Amino acid sequence: MLRLDLSNLDSRRIGSQGIDLEQALRAHKKRLEAARDALWGRKGDPAEFLGWIDVPEDTQTLRKVLRYREANAWVEDLVVLGIGGSALGAQAVNAALGKGPVRLHFVDNVEPEPILELLRSLEPRKTLVNVISKSGSTAETMAAFLAFRRWLEEALGQDWKRHVVVTTDPARGILRPYAQAEGLPAFEVPPAVGGRFSVTCPVGTLPLAFVGVDLEALLAGCRKANETAQAQVEANLPAQSALVHHLLSQKGKSVNVFMPYSTRLRYLPDWFVQLHDESLGKAIDREGKVVHTGTTAVRAIGTTDQHAQVQLFREGPHDKLITFVRLEKPTEDLKIPAVAGLEALDYLFGRSFFELLDAEAKATAHALAKAHQPNFAFVLERLDAYTLGWLMQHLMWQTAFLGELWNINAFDQPGVELGKEYTYALMGRRGYEKLAAELKAEGVE
Ligand SMILES: O=P(O)(O)OC[C@H]1O[C@H](O)[C@H](O)[C@@H](O)[C@@H]1O
Numbered sequence: 001m002l003r004l005d006l007s008n009l010d011s012r013r014i015g016s017q018g019i020d021l022e023q024a025l026r027a028h029k030k031r032l033e034a035a036r037d038a039l040w041g042r043k044g045d046p047a048e049f050l051g052w053i054d055v056p057e058d059t060q061t062l063r064k065v066l067r068y069r070e071a072n073a074w075v076e077d078l079v080v081l082g083i084g085g086s087a088l089g090a091q092a093v094n095a096a097l098g099k100g101p102v103r104l105h106f107v108d109n110v111e112p113e114p115i116l117e118l119l120r121s122l123e124p125r126k127t128l129v130n131v132i133s134k135s136g137s138t139a140e141t142m143a144a145f146l147a148f149r150r151w152l153e154e155a156l157g158q159d160w161k162r163h164v165v166v167t168t169d170p171a172r173g174i175l176r177p178y179a180q181a182e183g184l185p186a187f188e189v190p191p192a193v194g195g196r197f198s199v200t201c202p203v204g205t206l207p208l209a210f211v212g213v214d215l216e217a218l219l220a221g222c223r224k225a226n227e228t229a230q231a232q233v234e235a236n237l238p239a240q241s242a243l244v245h246h247l248l249s250q251k252g253k254s255v256n257v258f259m260p261y262s263t264r265l266r267y268l269p270d271w272f273v274q275l276h277d278e279s280l281g282k283a284i285d286r287e288g289k290v291v292h293t294g295t296t297a298v299r300a301i302g303t304t305d306q307h308a309q310v311q312l313f314r315e316g317p318h319d320k321l322i323t324f325v326r327l328e329k330p331t332e333d334l335k336i337p338a339v340a341g342l343e344a345l346d347y348l349f350g351r352s353f354f355e356l357l358d359a360e361a362k363a364t365a366h367a368l369a370k371a372h373q374p375n376f377a378f379v380l381e382r383l384d385a386y387t388l389g390w391l392m393q394h395l396m397w398q399t400a401f402l403g404e405l406w407n408i409n410a411f412d413q414p415g416v417e418l419g420k421e422y423t424y425a426l427m428g429r430r431g432y433e434k435l436a437a438e439l440k441a442e443g444v445e
Pocket of ligand 1: 083084085086132133134135136137138141195196278413416
């Protein structure tokens with residue numbers, strides 16, 4: 001179960017910084033319905049990159065993933081080589097729900113020391129490498145693959161092939177033909193699913209199958225989010241949270257703090273930051289007009305960041321919308337014991353850690369509201385696969401709705417290309433000689 005707690009956005013509570021949600025829903029009903037119908041209507045067109053809506057229905061692929069996991073019971077360490085959308089979703093779900101027995105490692109940077117440290121800690125015979133790249137061309141992932149493939153081959157000879165599994169586009173890029181030529185097992189990233197929307201396809205499900213996540217439940221939660229995204233505006237949770245973002249951005253809230261009260265959800269903000277920022281930070285709208293849309297998502301974790309960032313959230317610039325994720329029930333709880341001689345702490349004696357966590361979440365949200373800082377919460381009944389799947393698919397929908405409201409393409413990322421090309425030029429890639437010369441003339445070499 002997932003619900004929205006919008007009480008700290010209410011203009012009756014926080015004044016002009018807030019909104020009257022009921023009135024806003026009425027006023028924007030037509031627009032939200034048009035957005036909803038446009039998204040559902042375009043779903044079948046691969047060029048629209050809305051394939052993530054239907055992926056949770058694909059039980060056949062899930063079965064294939066689960067069969068692969070069963071056939072590879074020897075794996076003790078699974079190394080994911082992937083970056084951005086090819087790593088962040090699985091990383092977030094693993095931290096929240098992964099229970100082993102396999103140890104999952106993510107290589108999503110090219111800093112040599114951590115890669116060497118990981119390589120030195122692994123036993124090649126017990127290690128499976130999952131190289132994940134939709135494009136099959138991302139420099140960081142490919143560099144890591146070259147290194148891990150060599151490491152496996154040096155240790156295992158021709159048997160290295162049993163230790164690599166590829167996840168990539170069914171046709172495009174260099175990984176697919178390479179997997180075919182070498183006879184490597186390979187899973188697909190559906191062409192109409194962008195990386196940051198891919199956690200429910202084998203990009204996410206394959207690594208998560210090795211750490212015992214209930215994938216059936218995760219996908220069922222995603223389907224529940226789809227159901228709400230189809231509903232009338234009054235029951236359409238993604239349309240509502242998107243509207244909140246839209247209206248608050250119009251009130252100058254250009255920063256979007258995403259703050260789960262959960263250490264288990266510590267990587268969810270990283271996943272959300274990519275989803276939100278890459279999708280919505282756009283220079284040009286669908287009509288070709290210069291717009292520079294976007295709000296900047298910021299990571300925070302409660303209670304930890306109460307002691308680091310909340311001072312700014314409360315008293316700093318009024319440029320923020322704060323999104324909390326709160327749990328209603330713990331999976332397990334721990335009593336705080338009474339200790340003689342420390343009676344000053346008797347307000348804690350006999351209470352539980354979850355009670356304290358919950359009190360801090362509510363207290364902080366209320367204290368922010370008192371300072372007229374708008375905030376709202378996704379309230380999860382508990383942290384399980386179904387609810388997390390629901391939340392993640394909800395956030396994908398929220399992003400898609402915002403793309404519609406802002407009339408931008410939420411599914412491309414043209415702004416990251418030039419940096420990649422400069423990298424190729426600096427690395428001396430064939431075909432980039434002219435750009436390298438330009439960079440040199442500009443003092444970059
Ligand atoms: O899966 P890949 O093609 O390797 O892409 C990995 C990531 O890199 C790119 O630069 C994009 O900005 C991201 O949206 C993408 O998730």
